[in-house]
Amino acid sequence: MILSLLTSLIISNAGLKTGVPVIDNHTQTVKALNGTVSVNKDFPEEFYGKWVVKSTLIETNNPELFLTKSVNIWVFDRNGETITLSNPLSGATASITIDEVIGKKAKFSREKTEEDMTKTEIVQLAIEGDSFSGEDQQIYKNFYKNKIYKTDVVKYRVEGKKISGPALKDLFAK
16 A cells, blocks of 8 residues: 555656556566566566467357457566566467566556556466466556546456476476
8 A cells, every 4th residue: 555655746746647566576666668567576487488279258248349269378577577478379479567466466557548447467376397377367448538538448368388487397397
């Protein structure tokens, strides 16, 4: 609570439009930076690397807009405190915020804002060996004259199989 108030105060006092806070959990400091944000909460090392990810539609309020099944490549990478998720097939790259880690389960999110749309994605995954499974919820809010006129929501079941990166046997060998 105090940290979120401090973050809001820093952003409002700095007058940043594109700047967002980065919270360093090791020193508990908050820095305002241009770009995106990620908070490291001991994201399991096994997640880093390249994955083939199968997505299957669970539910949506707009079935005409979303695919029922898809296959993608996800790459989890870390540079300092910033964790990125990229898709080399689409060319998309985004920093993610680690919201919660409990054992080998992680919840992370990202938000992208454009002039007339905000996309929020919330992913919950559990990793076991070189596989993970979980859910990916995406919320698209479309704006007209600064008011939400349409919201599309989709939830997918996701299953990933590691194709490169640290494996459990390699991590425990260290």
